[in-house]
Amino acid sequence: MNKTILITGASSGIGKATAIYFAQRGWNVAATMRTPEREQELVKYPNIKLFRLDVTSEESIALAITDAIKAFGQVDVLLNNAGYGGVGVFEAATKEQIQQQFDTNVFGLMNTIRAILPYFRERRSGTIINITSVGGIITFPTYSVYHASKWAVEGFAEALQFELRPFNIRVKNIEPGAIKTDFYDRSQVLFAKEGLTDYNAYETITVANTQEAGANAPGPEVVAKAVWKAATDSSYRLRYPAGVQASILLFVRRILPFRLFRSMVRMVVEKGFKSN
Ligand SMILES: NC(=O)c1ccc[n+]([C@@H]2O[C@H](COP(=O)([O-])OP(=O)(O)OC[C@H]3O[C@@H](n4cnc5c(N)ncnc54)[C@H](OP(=O)(O)O)[C@@H]3O)[C@@H](O)[C@H]2O)c1
DSSP states (O other), X not given: OOOEEEESSXXXXXXXXXXXXXXXXXXXXXXXXXXXXXXXXXXXXXXXXXXXXXXXXXXXXXXXXXXXHHHHSOOOEEEEOOOOOEESOGGGOOHHHHHHHHIIIIXXXXXXXXXXXXXXXXXXXXXXXXXXXXXXXXOOTTOHHHXXXXXXXXHHHHHHHHHHGGGTEEEEEEEEOOOOSGXXXXXXXXXXXXXXXXXXXXXXXXXXXXXXXXXXXOOTHHHHHHHHHHHTOOSOOOEEEESHHHXXXXXXXXXXXXXXXXXXXXXXXXXXXXXX
């Protein structure tokens, strides 16, 4: 029987590119998204089926998993991809914006894993792949809340893999650098607080510098390839950088003392900013 991958957030960017990449290689794909009725491209593939799934709704997660297993006979790989970034200085973020960031990137991912685990455990097989980020290992200014969510996923997955190994369930994190998707566009949530102007000069420059990285970044296929590598790798390897930029950044972070690495980040991201 052909293998099946269930993907969250398959309506655009990395999720959609991965759905197509796997479908073209003969896998069945349960492409889940918040609004499947809008999807026009994935419906053209006979081995892709759409399911409604909002990671903040446990009901929709349970239903999508059950329906995907029914439709394809099995699910072998879960790809936790749904997510977005809140951008702006921390002081400008509201409590609701911080909660929403964690509801999607952390609790949504945990709820999806919790929902599929009984099935994987009973089968004594399954692979859980999380799209984290180089931002789950290193940090940049104006992304503190997003980084907190991705660092949470990195730590969670690293702990989880121990207890799932006896059941032949693999946990894998994909760590992309900047990738050109809607992440830097319609998916972004901007933090802004009326009357808070002290950060303006700093924020304008650092946000522009990180947006530039997004604009010049490779497309999502580079991440789809890394997901493929992880999904077809029978080892218990946990982390897979996606793309050259991610590999270099993570390597440099590993070998440099934090002080030096931080200076490097400041040189790049704060370029053009003059503090008083
Ligand atoms: N692009 C990058 O530079 C980059 C780098 C590292 C990691 N990542 C990570 O890669 C993942 C995918 O992002 P992307 O770059 O492909 O951006 P994207 O094109 O904006 O895709 C984000 C996807 O997540 C979905 N989503 C958001 N909230 C959801 C929810 N509550 N339930 C279900 N789906 C939801 C969106 O669905 P809708 O269409 O309904 O909005 C969309 O399909 C994210 O986890 C992101 O943090 C991205």
